[in-house]
Amino acid sequence: MTVSRALKDGASIAAKTRNKIMKAVEDLGYVLDQSAGSLSSKRTGFVAVLVPSINNSNFADTARGLTDALQGSGLQLLLGYTDYSVEKEEELIESMLRRRPEAIVVTGGRHTARGRRLLENAGIPVIETWDQPAKPVRHVVGFSNAEAAASLVRHLHGKGYRKIAFIGGTTNRDTRGADRRLGYERAMTALGLKDARVISFGTPPITMQQGGEALARLIEQWPDVEAAICVSDLSAFGALMECHRRKLQVPKRIAIAGFGDFEISRCSYPAITTVGVHCYDIGRRAGELLLRAIEGERKGQPMAAETIITNYAVISREST
Amino acid sequence: MTVSRALKDGASIAAKTRNKIMKAVEDLGYVLDQSAGSLSSKRTGFVAVLVPSINNSNFADTARGLTDALQGSGLQLLLGYTDYSVEKEEELIESMLRRRPEAIVVTGGRHTARGRRLLENAGIPVIETWDQPAKPVRHVVGFSNAEAAASLVRHLHGKGYRKIAFIGGTTNRDTRGADRRLGYERAMTALGLKDARVISFGTPPITMQQGGEALARLIEQWPDVEAAICVSDLSAFGALMECHRRKLQVPKRIAIAGFGDFEISRCSYPAITTVGVHCYDIGRRAGELLLRAIEGERKGQPMAAETIITNYAVISREST
DNA sequence: CTAGCATTTGTTATCGCTAACATAGCAATT
């Protein structure tokens, strides 16, 4: 027991004893067993985080924000990839809950019925991110992808573009992508631009290359198109490069806009107009919210459901 | 006990009993507690993985390869970011070991003395990746960054370039980056090209933007430079865009090469010559190796140390 | 009907730690 106390800080223990213990620990190469500790103290120090993917995506930044926010709190991320599938998400939720995380962060507000039930009954703080679900499970840190995409449409409209197209993936698995398209369509209608032009190409998340191919199709199908909004900066970049290849001047002949404010949109030439959505901050603020929620849980005073709407802003650059 | 049996497969249990239990489980929303299970069975199902970073980096692909390889094995990744710092790595090794992972995968072969000791005494399979350490802790899945960079130099030399520069970060924290520079320098000497031109700019991992700025400096310092090798595709891309801005024709006026075969190098215009290093495969094969090693460990027959050298190849594209 | 075997269920101890309480030690105060 004294050893146990020596190894955590804040316990009252004589300096002499502690030193003796520490020396023994170092000599023996002893490492505390946290599974056993967790079992006893009922605090695992885990936070489960489910993201669609971590490769070339905004979610990596969100994960990083979370990691940073949790720095020093003794909490550790348990990361899972859902691959943009709610079925896989359900599986992951279950296997994560087996580890008894102290909170769980998921991406988006769409889950399987059972997935949702698992979340609701988990007895731990739940945070949905990157979205603004109509019926949140509990806490939310996100924004409306539809609204964000709509504001991009209005921005282009304000610059004089009328024949505006949307490039995205073929399915609705990527709900954020689907929301963006929805926002595009609504904004077009609202502006009286009847003929929405949607190119669906590739399973989400669509790659740079697929963005390029989609642009090729777009040009073929609607040669008079004036601007293309891409579901993400990556596809926008692919589209932009395809324009280079075809010697189509951007933005003179066609304007290109992306979504997400990846570094690439800032650095490419021409730099790409995009919607900045503060991916890192979503993670960071989810982390901070979660710390408060866990604190409350430990004190037996569960926090009231909180919804944090994060900012987004159209970032106008050379490509529009 | 019967419940415990019902919840794992392969146990002999009457179908009727199992169904009854499953129903109760579903009704109660009961979820197994794996910390308790791990404590008892001495198998946590964790694999610790330490990577420098997961944002815009090859390591995300490696993590993905690992995840895929471990799919269905019941093992779960415990991911940690070292931020390219061996001190942070040491901390992470310790906190990971507290979770009693069944194997640990680290990036690179450089560790603090204590970090190395912890790895050696952990009593679990250790895999070092992305490098070819002189004295591996145990297993290795990697390649020589120096050799790979050297072969890129030779490739450029073969194409007639002589005044070849290297763009990288300012410190040696990123040991793989440092190795690449070393390989560059050695190859230049070996080819009789005396005047190595190295631009160090930004703390690793250097960004696209820093790659662009570095190119600007390079041109200023050595206006006659014919080719630039960048420490990664991201900086190469930044450099390439800077060339666009300055209306320097690539590869006519200056050739640009990267490292890592990120998607961006394939899609950019002009497409960037790079060294393909099979990031995903490194993860995948580390995962497979690790499964065998864990299997051996469980049977009480530890596996002999194994070194897997992964392939790399210069991929010649339009930028050189 | 019962021995004999296979299958299914039950018991007990244990994994390595910590919460909660109990005791010991020690200085200050009266």
Add this chain to the structure above:
DNA sequence: AATTGCTATGTTAGCGATAACAAATGCTAG
């Protein structure tokens, strides 16, 4: 010297699962 009030250490009893063994049940065959 006795009392009080600390702080430092020790004891005991779990946390919730599983390993290992023990018992019960079911089935087949003689």
